[in-house]
Amino acid sequence: MAFEPPQRLVRALRETAPDGDGWLEKLPEAAERAVALRELTVERVQVPGGRSSLVVLVRRPDGSPAVLKLAPPRSRPGAERAALSHWGGLGAVQLVENVTQDDAQDGVLLLERLHPDVSVRSLPEAKALLEAAGTLRRLWVEPPAGHVFETVAERTGRQAEAMRAGAGAFGEVAGLVDAALGARAELLGAPPEGRLLHGTFRQSKVLAGERMPWLAVGPDPVVGESAFDLARLVRDRVEDLIASPSGAATTRRRVKRLAESLDVDQERLRGWTLFRAVESGVRALRVGRAKDAELLLEFAGWL
Numbered sequence: 001m002a003f004e005p006p007q008r009l010v011r012a013l014r015e016t017a018p019d020g021d022g023w024l025e026k027l028p029e030a031a032e033r034a035v036a037l038r039e040l041t042v043e044r045v046q047v048p049g050g051r052s053s054l055v056v057l058v059r060r061p062d063g064s065p066a067v068l069k070l071a072p073p074r075s076r077p078g079a080e081r082a083a084l085s086h087w088g089g090l091g092a093v094q095l096v097e098n099v100t101q102d103d104a105q106d107g108v109l110l111l112e113r114l115h116p117d118v119s120v121r122s123l124p125e126a127k128a129l130l131e132a133a134g135t136l137r138r139l140w141v142e143p144p145a146g147h148v149f150e151t152v153a154e155r156t157g158r159q160a161e162a163m164r165a166g167a168g169a170f171g172e173v174a175g176l177v178d179a180a181l182g183a184r185a186e187l188l189g190a191p192p193e194g195r196l197l198h199g200t201f202r203q204s205k206v207l208a209g210e211r212m213p214w215l216a217v218g219p220d221p222v223v224g225e226s227a228f229d230l231a232r233l234v235r236d237r238v239e240d241l242i243a244s245p246s247g248a249a250t251t252r253r254r255v256k257r258l259a260e261s262l263d264v265d266q267e268r269l270r271g272w273t274l275f276r277a278v279e280s281g282v283r284a285l286r287v288g289r290a291k292d293a294e295l296l297l298e299f300a301g302w303l
Helices: 007-016 023-038 077-087 125-139 152-169 171-189 226-234 238-243 247-261 266-286 290-301
Strands: 041-045 054-059 065-070 108-112 115-119 195-197 206-208 214-216 222-224
Touching: 007 023, 023 054, 023 065, 023 108, 077 108, 077 195, 125 206, 125 214, 125 226, 125 247, 152 171, 152 222, 152 266, 171 266, 171 290, 195 226, 222 226, 226 247, 226 266, 238 247, 238 290, 247 266, 266 290
Parallel strands: none
Antiparallel strands: 041 054, 054 065, 065 108, 115 206, 195 222, 206 214
16 A cells, blocks of 8 residues: 555645655655555545654554554654553543563554544534643653653753744734743743653543543653643633634633633743744744644733
8 A cells, every 4th residue: 555645744744844754754664564464455544644753553463552653763652652651541642552662762652542534523523622721640660760851941942942033033922022022931940740651642532432521642742830731721712713703712712711720820821822822823923833833822922
């Protein structure tokens, strides 16, 4: 079978590819090798799929359904494997293959099959937020002893440097960048106890399952405070918020409701929501996604 990567994946990875990166070109061969090694039967490539990995629906030699996932090194598949192993299926998709760390360097994960076309995002908004928040709560656990996960301070430190550069290149966002960087500095000054976080949580990352009604997929794990993880959920369906005459008020109510339902400090959630929205908006500007940037930065201005 020809493993043609979906166009959404191709566009997203090309936006972030370092010079000389050839992962996309080698992907079909790597997928063929992973399938053959595990004696899998391929059903189809998931389309449109994600923005950081190739997802293939497969069956194992015993006929049981599974998902084969291949991700480039910059998507940190080793960290994803470690987080999924630590969660052990509680709130998140399960690993169905045990491999050594050396074997995992190729960025291949074999996962339980969920319902890839049914996410929490398919529910009405209020119900979707409730189910997503409940799933996220289960993931906030103590990180394993001696973990090597990136911290919120480390990840946002890299992002802050890129934001400063973006503020110079796109002067119209300088005020929002300053506000976001100021919020980050204040938040990191007195952080609560760190937990293992999903890192890139949103409604589309919660899929229907058989073991449990909803399970999270696709983590980019990080260790830090819960408000950082919850912040991305606040802006879900941002296009609908922007289109609504009451979008700003709805956003403020959402911050309050999510903070209260998950025992997170409301001001810390607002601060991280601001930082993450501005960071995403500046990044969208940098790679030429002007429409996405406009939505994100308008949303950030409400905070």
